[in-house]
Amino acid sequence: MEESQALAAFAALSQETRLRVVRLLVQAGPDGMAAGAIGEALGGATTSRLSFHLTHLEHAGLIRSKREGRFIIYSAVFATLTGLIEFLMRDCCQGHPEICAPVAAALSCSCDPLKDASHG
Template identity: 85%
Template sequence: MNEAQALAAFAALSQETRLRVVRLLVRAGPDGMAAGAIGEALGGATTSRLSFHLTHLEHAGLIRSRREGRFIIYSAVYPALAGLVGFLLKNCCQGHPEICAPALAALTCACDSDLTESV
């Protein structure tokens, strides 16, 4: 991930609804979720408001959409999210791996705790 891509991703994630959508889609797994289900999970977001946020996230490369019959299914782009984390941590240890150890440890246990928090 280059700096321009990271900036676009951070800009997309800097809004509460979009951050919640990405976290929701990460939890949903590779199968993703229908737009309507995303709206319901976010407390009944209006279609136009949700569409705006989903489009913003898709343009940033953090989510993707696909059509399944009448539904549009959105899913997280895990390589892009991993690239964003990698961008942040690249060269962080400057030859001293103990500097990055806490951040890496937090990533290894994220599946157990952080992702089970409510949206």
């Protein structure tokens, strides 16, 4: 990830509603959520307000949308989120892996991605 991409992502995430949307979509996983369900989860955000935030996140590359019938489904772009974390941590250790060990431990997933991929 380039610095300009990271800046756009951080700018998008620096607003409370947008940060909540991304976290919600990360929890939803690859299947994502319909816009209406996102609005409900956020406590009934107005359609125009939600649309503004979703568009901002999509332009930053943090989420994507797809049409399924009458619904627009939004999902997190995990590759971008991973790139953002890698951007932050790229030069972490400087030859001292113990510095990054707590970060790596905090990022460990409670699921087994290899096991999950073999069942999909």
